[in-house]
Every structure is written in C-alpha cells, then in structure tokens.
Amino acid sequence: xxxxxxxxxxxxxxxxxxxxxxxPFPTSFRTQNIPLEDVTLHVRIGGKxxxxxxxxxxxxxxxxxxxxxxxxxxxxxxxVPDLRGMGLSSIPDGGYDKKTQAADISAVLAALGIxxxxxxxxxxxxxxxxxxxxxxxxxxxxxxxxxxPVPGIPPWNEIVRSPMLWHFDFGxxxxxxxxxxRERIYLDRFWNEFAGDPSKVDExxxxxxxxxxxxxxxxxxxxxxxxxxRQDEVDNKASMATRLTMPVLAIGGEKSFGSNEAxxxxxxxxxxxxxxxxxxxxxxxxxAPTETIRAIRNFIAQ
Numbered sequence: 001x002x003x004x005x006x007x008x009x010x011x012x013x014x015x016x017x018x019x020x021x022x023x024p025f026p027t028s029f030r031t032q033n034i035p036l037e038d039v040t041l042h043v044r045i046g047g048k049x050x051x052x053x054x055x056x057x058x059x060x061x062x063x064x065x066x067x068x069x070x071x072x073x074x075x076x077x078x079x080v081p082d083l084r085g086m087g088l089s090s091i092p093d094g095g096y097d098k099k100t101q102a103a104d105i106s107a108v109l110a111a112l113g114i115x116x117x118x119x120x121x122x123x124x125x126x127x128x129x130x131x132x133x134x135x136x137x138x139x140x141x142x143x144x145x146x147x148x149p150v151p152g153i154p155p156w157n158e159i160v161r162s163p164m165l166w167h168f169d170f171g172x173x174x175x176x177x178x179x180x181x182r183e184r185i186y187l188d189r190f191w192n193e194f195a196g197d198p199s200k201v202d203e204x205x206x207x208x209x210x211x212x213x214x215x216x217x218x219x220x221x222x223x224x225x226x227x228x229x230r231q232d233e234v235d236n237k238a239s240m241a242t243r244l245t246m247p248v249l250a251i252g253g254e255k256s257f258g259s260n261e262a263x264x265x266x267x268x269x270x271x272x273x274x275x276x277x278x279x280x281x282x283x284x285x286x287x288a289p290t291e292t293i294r295a296i297r298n299f300i301a302q
Contacts, residue, residue, distance in 0.1 A: 022208050023066045025080075026073060033088075034081075036107045038095060042088035043108055044080040047073030050141070051114045052300070053105060054080045057123020057148065058222055059190045059283075061087030061212060064122070067289045068296065076300075079117070081108055083128065085221025087212055096224040097231045098124075098151075102132035106139065118300055120144040122284065124225050127151060127232060130268070133246065134239035144249040144296055145265060147257045147282050151229045152236035154267045159260070164193070171223030179219050184210035186219075196255040196281035205286060236268075244269035249299040251292065253280035273299060 029046030044062055052072050054065040062080040069078045082089040084104055085096065095101070105128065109117060116139045121129030126148035133140040149159045160168065167190075179186045187210050191201040213219055248269040252261035254276050262274035275295045280287040 051117035055125030152233035194282035
C-alpha cells in the first residue's frame, strides 16, 4: 500500500510542470495587478527617483529586465509591466495594436501617480515604446528602442520582406492547433535563429518562458501581437507626420538589426544616438546584459 502511494505521488509530481527559477528582481520590488478598462496588467515596481518603464517583447516577459531593473532601481523608480496577453497579465480578446497598448502603459503610470518617464522597449516592446512616445510625447523624457523594426517607419518595406520575419503573418486557429503543446519547439526557433550565440539563452530561461506561453490563450495573444502589425503600420505612418523630439537611443545587436535600428529611428526622430552591441544577436539582455545596461545607463545619465 505504501509503495503504491509513493508511486502515485511520484507520478503526480512528474505531471506538474516545473517552473524554472529566473534571475530575481530585488526583494525591494513589489508586484501589483493593475486593472484597466479591458485588461489587468501584472506590474513590478521598485526603486525611487525619476521613472523608467521597461517593455518586453515576444519570447520574454517583464522578467527579462531583472538585471537592468536592479541597476536602475538604485536611483530611479522602475516600472516593469507584462504586456497584455503576455506573462502574468490577463488575456483579452483584442487590443493588441501598439497604439492601444501604449494607452495601457499610460494608464498604468497614471494609476501609479507617475506623470512622465524614460521608456525602454525590446522587440514587441520597441513597437509599443515608439507608439507610446508618439502618442504621449509630453510624458516621455527619453526613449530607448532595442533590436526591432517599427512598422511603417522606413525602411519598413524592405525589412518586412525578410524571410526571417514570416512569423509576422503567422496565426489563427489552425496555427494555434499546430503549436498547442509544442510551445517550446516554436519558441526555440526564435531563441536559436535570432541569437548571436543560442547558448546564451539558457535552458532555465527557455523552460520559464515556454511554461508561460503554454497558459490557455497565451499563444493566441502572442500571434495577435504580430498580426496587429498591419494596423500598427497604418498608425505609425500617421504618427510620422510629427517627428519625435525627445532624445532616442537605438540599440542593435551586431548579428541582428545592428545599425538598422538607428536608421529606422532617424526617419522618425530628431535626436538619435546609435549603439551596436558587438557579437550579439537579438536577445540583448540575455546575450550581453553588462554591455546593454552600460549603454542604457550612459544614455539616461546624459
């Protein structure tokens, strides 16, 4: 009887998904679920001083920013949301265009009593960060965009033709069926093909994000982030009529977007600083956290 019970308990333990331990945020950070009009965003808040908002992308959540958040919290208030439909935020049916998500971020900051901030984005977070700066320029002290195109901003028509970006139009019920239960396989494609050194995106990191993407509805929301890019293109072309005047830092990975990040932003902003992180691909915080943090720190301190 005891042997049967132990066997049953062992099988139960094996059936429960393991959650890998990511580099933690400082214990001084708190988490808060902030309800908005049609979504609740999971937000990490810590530090004291001028505000900085960190916006993640696909294949990551706000967890990616832990090393940068720890550094900035020494002299800044750091706000790290999970975007709608991603991480531990709720998964609404719509609202995945970046203009709407910029409004999400504005509402989060208003709920926290923050009137203006530095905004930093990577991947999808770069698209949201640009939309935020374009929509709320008076609330944006500085803008940092990292290794991603901005839909509609030249040379968008050339960038979007890259065969590497086929996933921009991938989605729908059949795509969800294909990926269901195989989220890790789908995500490995991005971590392996977009990295300068895939080993820098370690097994612990992969397990963590794959488990979050396996939540009911999470991949539908992830596909929606990309399938909304056609609307983002329309919105951003309209935004370009007014150029950004706040200082902008454009960071590219040498083996990914590289100097193209700055080329894109010079078509939309007046004051652009270019940084290319040597030897890295797309996953800047995983592949070269020290160099990336240094570049952001130097820019904010100017």
